[in-house]
Amino acid sequence: MPRIKQITDKTALPPERHAEFDALVEVLHGVRGPFSILMHSPGLAQKVMEGGAHVRLRSTLQRVELAATVGQYQYISAINTTFDVQPAAADADRLPV
Numbered sequence: 001m002p003r004i005k006q007i008t009d010k011t012a013l014p015p016e017r018h019a020e021f022d023a024l025v026e027v028l029h030g031v032r033g034p035f036s037i038l039m040h041s042p043g044l045a046q047k048v049m050e051g052g053a054h055v056r057l058r059s060t061l062q063r064v065e066l067a068a069t070v071g072q073y074q075y076i077s078a079i080n081t082t083f084d085v086q087p088a089a090a091d092a093d094r095l096p097v
Contacts, residue, residue, distance in 0.1 A: 004040065007031065007039035008030070008031050017039075017042060020043065023046055024046060024049055027049055034048075
């Protein structure tokens with residue numbers, strides 16, 4: 001049993017959030033995986049989907065550059081997790097934009 005109920009059906013949301021659900025279904029052909037959990041935070045699943053679409057479809061980075069950026073972030077994240085490193089400031093774990 002999942003610790004957080006997955007939202008995979010539009011009827012589990014209030015009517016004012018149906019447009020967000022429909023936008024995810026239109027692009028992803030369903031709401032599943034991490035998106036079914038992200039739906040608990042209004043607007044978050046749609047922002048994550050839009051960010052992913054931007055990186056995949058509109059980014060000017062070459063695949064090698066993108067892979068290096070993601071790889072570097074995963075490496076730093078793994079080190080922080082392994083050694084239980086806590087950020088010095090509330091926003092210290094954010095990548096520079």
